[in-house]
Amino acid sequence: MHCKILGIPVQDGAGRMGCEMGPSALRTAGLVAALGELGHQVSDLGTVVPKPQNVKPHGNPALKALPEIVAWTDAISEASYAAGEDGMPIFLGGDHSMAAGTLAGMARRAAEADRPLFVLWLDAHPDFHTLDTTASGNLHGVPLAYASGQAGFDGFFPRLHTPIDPTRICALGLRSVDPAEHTALRGAGVTVHDMRAIDEHGIAPLLRAFLERVAAEGGRLHVSLDVDFLDPAIAPAVGTTVPGGATFREAHLAMEMLHDSGLVTSLDLVELNPFLDERGRTATLLVDLTASLLGRRIMDRPTRSH
Ligand SMILES: NC(=[NH2+])NCCC[C@H](N)C(=O)O
Ligand SMILES: [Mn+2]
Ligand SMILES: [Mn+2]
Numbered sequence: 001m002h003c004k005i006l007g008i009p010v011q012d013g014a015g016r017m018g019c020e021m022g023p024s025a026l027r028t029a030g031l032v033a034a035l036g037e038l039g040h041q042v043s044d045l046g047t048v049v050p051k052p053q054n055v056k057p058h059g060n061p062a063l064k065a066l067p068e069i070v071a072w073t074d075a076i077s078e079a080s081y082a083a084g085e086d087g088m089p090i091f092l093g094g095d096h097s098m099a100a101g102t103l104a105g106m107a108r109r110a111a112e113a114d115r116p117l118f119v120l121w122l123d124a125h126p127d128f129h130t131l132d133t134t135a136s137g138n139l140h141g142v143p144l145a146y147a148s149g150q151a152g153f154d155g156f157f158p159r160l161h162t163p164i165d166p167t168r169i170c171a172l173g174l175r176s177v178d179p180a181e182h183t184a185l186r187g188a189g190v191t192v193h194d195m196r197a198i199d200e201h202g203i204a205p206l207l208r209a210f211l212e213r214v215a216a217e218g219g220r221l222h223v224s225l226d227v228d229f230l231d232p233a234i235a236p237a238v239g240t241t242v243p244g245g246a247t248f249r250e251a252h253l254a255m256e257m258l259h260d261s262g263l264v265t266s267l268d269l270v271e272l273n274p275f276l277d278e279r280g281r282t283a284t285l286l287v288d289l290t291a292s293l294l295g296r297r298i299m300d301r302p303t304r305s306h
Contacts (some may be wrong), residue, residue, distance in 0.1 A: 001040045001294065002087030005032065006079060007047040010072045012065035013097025013140035016239045018275035023047065023092040025237075025274035029283035031092075034291045045083055051075040058156060062137035066156065069097050069139040073146075074158045076101025077108075084109040084266060090290065093270035096127055096140040099224050103147035104160055106266050110220045111162040118219040118263075119144075119164060120210065121171040122254070123226035124242040126181050126192070131156060133180035140271070144169065150184065166190050168219065170210040172254075173198065173229045176242045195244055203250045204257065211261045223258060224268040225289070227282060235285055237277035248285075255292035264293065 007023030027044075035042045050071035058066055076091075080102045083089040091102045103119065110117035121127075121144060129141045130152040146153045149163025166188035174194040177185070185192055193206045214221050227238040231245035246254070258264050269286050277283060288296075 003035050003040050003042045003294070004083050004087045004089045005042065005044045005092060006083050006089060007092050008072075008076055008094035008098045008102075009047060010050070010069070010076075010094045010098050012068040012072070012095075013138060014095035014239050014271070014273075015136065015138045016273070018239065018273035019093060019095040019271060021274040022094055022270075022272040025272060025277070025280065025283040026092045026269060026286060029280055029287045031287050031290060034287050034296075035294055038291060038295045040294060043087075048072075048075050048079045055156060058131055060132055060134070060137070062135060063131060063139070064137040065139065066131075069100075070157055072098065073100045073104070077104040077158060080105030080266075081108050088264070089266045091266070091268045093268060093272065096123070096224075096226055096270045097143055098270060099127070099268055100143035100146045100157065102266070102268050103143065103164060103222065103224075104158070106220070106222045107147065107164050108161040113220075116168060116217055116219045117164055118210075118214045118221045119169045120221060120223045120258075121169060122173055122224065122229040122246075123171065124173060124175050124228040124245060125226070125240065126171050126174055126177055126185055126190070128181040128184050128190070129178065130184070133178075133184070135178070144171075145184065148188065148190075150188065172203070172206065173246050175244055198246070198250065203246070203254055207254055207257055211257065211263060214263050215261065219263070220265040221261075221263040222266045222268075223264055223293070224270065225286075227271045227286070230285070235282045237273050237282035238271050239273050239276065240271070251289055252292050255289050256297065258293050259295050267293065
């Protein structure tokens with residue numbers, strides 16, 4: 001596999017600063033070497049730079065940093081589309097607002113290849129607000145709604161080349177959903193497995209059912225991994241911790257199953273805030289999870305000479 005790393009140091013979408021250090025922390029934690037050890041070719045494509053533009057004022061006074069996030073989204077959509085020409089792009093965030101751009105770029109690539117794009121959203125939150133419904137005004141709370149063509153982004157965010165069909169999205173690990181998001185998720189037909197479903201059924205059958213659908217429809221699969229999908233006890237470096245998240249083993253199992261499926265075509269690693277980390281342990285965990293997604297396993301490792 002040719003892994004293409006792209007740094008996206010956006011932090012204006014989050015309520016607190018620090019995510020701009022995310023790409024550096026992931027590189028420092030040894031992402032490139034970890035993927036190289038698995039036999040992958042790795043290219044670091046560098047860092048996305050936002051493209052400032054005029055954005056008219058919006059009626060929702062709560063919105064924060066709208067012009068900045070629009071500038072990022074435009075640049076990220078273009079850069080991720082370019083990176084998606086071949087190989088497997090790995091987008092290093094950056095707060096989750098960056099997924100507005102990565103999803104847009106990946107959806108355009110999939111459409112051009114005449115393949116449906118599926119999205120696995122691993123997160124405590126659905127990030128399914130529109131510009132009108134967000135109360136916090138933090139734009140990391142809107143990317144999934146934007147990329148799946150929900151109303152209210154026209155004239156503010158870049159025009160989508162191809163909106164993602166919301167029924168091809170599976171959100172796994174939810175445990176903090178605002179009322180407006182709840183209504184919108186149900187209305188749009190997003191598949192939602194909250195933490196209760198994971199507790200009750202286990203993560204494996206829920207994920208397996210989704211992967212079988214992706215395979216049956218010949219889809220591509222974009223995985224968006226928010227740090228707060230993980231339990232704060234193992235992943236403290238995030239500004240929006242919610243108790244009761246995925247355990248170490250649940251997360252690795254999900255990554256191993258994703259690898260075995262052979263379906264994943266792109267990945268976001270988002271919301272890492274190194275300012276809140278403890279000696280890099282969250283960054284290191286994200287690198288290890290990414291390695292599991294790209295083929296590292298406990299048994300039957302390829303033999304290495306020492
Ligand atoms: N990407 C994230 N961490 N999103 C958290 C969003 C939290 C909340 N729903 C909000 O809109 O403010
Ligand atoms: Mn998120
Ligand atoms: Mn989240």
